[in-house]
Amino acid sequence: MNRTMSSHRPDCRRLIGILFAGLAAVLLGMACGVRTERAADLVLTNAAVYTADAQETRATAVAVRGGTIVYVGSAAGAAVQVGPVTRILDMGGRLVLPGFIDSHAHPVSAAGALFGVNLQGAGSIEAYQKAVAAFAGTHPGAPAIRGAGWSNTLFPKTGPDRALLDAMVGDIPVVLSSEDGHSVWVNSIALERAGITEKTPAPPGGVIERDPRTGRPLGTLRENAASLVRGLIPGFTQRELEQGLEAYQAMALGLGITTAHDASIEAGGDEPAAYRALEKTGRLKMRFRASLYVDPAQGPEQVRVLVAERARNKGPLFQTNTAKIFIDGVIEGVTAYLKEPYAHRPGFRGRPLWKPDALKTMCAALAGQGFQLHFHAIGDAAAAQALDAVDFAETSSGRRDQRPLLTHLQLVAPDDILRFKYLGAVALPQPYWFIKDDYYYNLQVPYLGKERADREYPMASFFAAGVPTASSSDFPVTVPPNPLEGIRAGVTRLKPGVDDPREILWPEERATLEQMIASFTRWGAYANFLESVTGSIETGKSADLIVLDRNLFEIPVADVARARVLLTLFQGRTVYRDPSFRQP
C-alpha cells in the first residue's frame, strides 16, 4: 500500500511526460508529412539500389517499417516516410541489393566440419592422411571416425585406396565422404565390420570399386553402396546439427545469403527437428526451405511420412514443401546417367536410380499431395527422365504451377531445355562449376570426351528459352558458398585469375551480370514460392537487404567476387555487419 502511495506522484509525472512526448512526436510527424505510427523505422538513403525486380529498376533510397519495405525510390520520396523515430542510414553511394537466395545447399552438413574430419580444400593425399591422423590423435577413444571433403580429382578412376587410410588409422572404422557427397572412402576395418568382401554384390544403384583382377574391394563405395557402411558411424545428434546450422547461418549471413533451400533432409529425423528447435527458440536469423528425401527403395507408401513431416514445419522461417529425388549420380563416379556412352567405357551409359514407371508413379503420388518436386539430374538422360516424370505427374494430378526443380544439369539436350519451359520447370544450376578446373581436365574430358565436356553446364540457353533459372552453391560441395563468386563464374565461365579466352567453358553460355544477379535473387524466390515475400527490393516485401563495398556494375566482372558484403539486413534487422563498416 505504502509503496503504491509513494510512487503515485512520480507515475503521474511520467504519464504526463509520455503524453507530451507523444504529442510532440505526432506534431513532428505531421510536419514531416507522416503520422508517427506510419513513419518508417529505417531509411537507407544516398544508395545505389539495384532492386532486381522484373524491370531491373534502380533507386537511391529504401524505407522499411516493421521489417517490410514500404518505399523504394528517391531521397525526396523517402523523406516523406521519415518520422521522429526513423533511423536514417547514409549509404555513401554504396550498392544495395536484395539478400541473396541459395536455392540448393546442404546447411545440415555444416555439422560435419565441426564434428568430423574436414578435408575440404586440403588439396593433396598427404594432407588428407595428415588430417585423419590428427583427428584420431585429438579424439582418443572415438568408436569411429567420420569426415568429408576429399576430391575425386586426386585419385585414379577406381577412387582412393583403403591402404592410404590403414596407414593412419587401423583399429577403428574411418568413413569419409567425397566433396560431391556421392562416394565414401573407407579403411580396411570399416569394410571388414560391414562384411564387404570380394563376394559382396553392389546394392542396386551402388558401386563397390574393386581390384579388376582379384575383385577385392579397394576402399571406395559410390552412391547407394555407401549405405553398407552407414551403420558404422553414429549420425549427428540434434544438438550437433543445431550447432552446425548456426555455424552455417553465421557464414551465410556474412555472404549476404538471407534465404537458403536445404536440398535433402530426412523426414522424421533429427534434421528437421534441429531446424524447428532453432526457429522455436528465436535462433533462426534467415529463412530456410527444405526438400524431404525420397527413398528409391520404398514405394509411394512413404509419401504419408513426408506429408506428416511437412505438417510439422509450418513456421514462417522453416518449411518443407518439396520432395527430393535423385535420378542419377555424378560424372566423376561414372554414376551419371547419359544419353550416349561414356568415352572410356564403350556401351556403358550409367544407370538411373529409378525405373521410369516407378519414378512416374512416385512423382504423381507426391504431386497429388501438393509436393513440389526437386530432382538431382547430372546426365542428359537423367534430365530427360525427370522431365518425363514431371510431364506424367502434372497431367495425372491436374496441378499446374508446381515449379518442379531440376538441379546440377551438367549435360542437358537442347530439346529438353525447351521442355523445361513447356512444363514450367525451374533450372537450378551451380555456376561456381562453370570453369575448366581439375574436374574438367582430369575427369570430365577423359570420361565424356572433349566435345561433350565442352558442352557442360548450359546457362544462357535457359535464360534465352525463358526458363526460370535459380543459382545455387550445393554447399558444402562449394565452400565458401559465396554468391558473388557464383555470379563472377556465371558471367566469365573462367577460373578465378584466368583470362585466356581458350579457357572459357562453352563461351556461348555466358550469362549477363543482371541475369546472374536475378538467378541469386528474384528467380531464387520464385523457385521457393517466395516471390511475394523476398527476392527483390519492392514495396510490400520483406526488408532482406545487403550493402556491398563496391558497385558490381562499375568494376571489371573479374573483380566481382572481390566485393565484400558490409551489411546484411533480414526482415529489417541487422544480422551481419562487417567490422570495417560503421553505420552513421
Ligand SMILES: [Zn+2]
Ligand atoms: Zn546437393
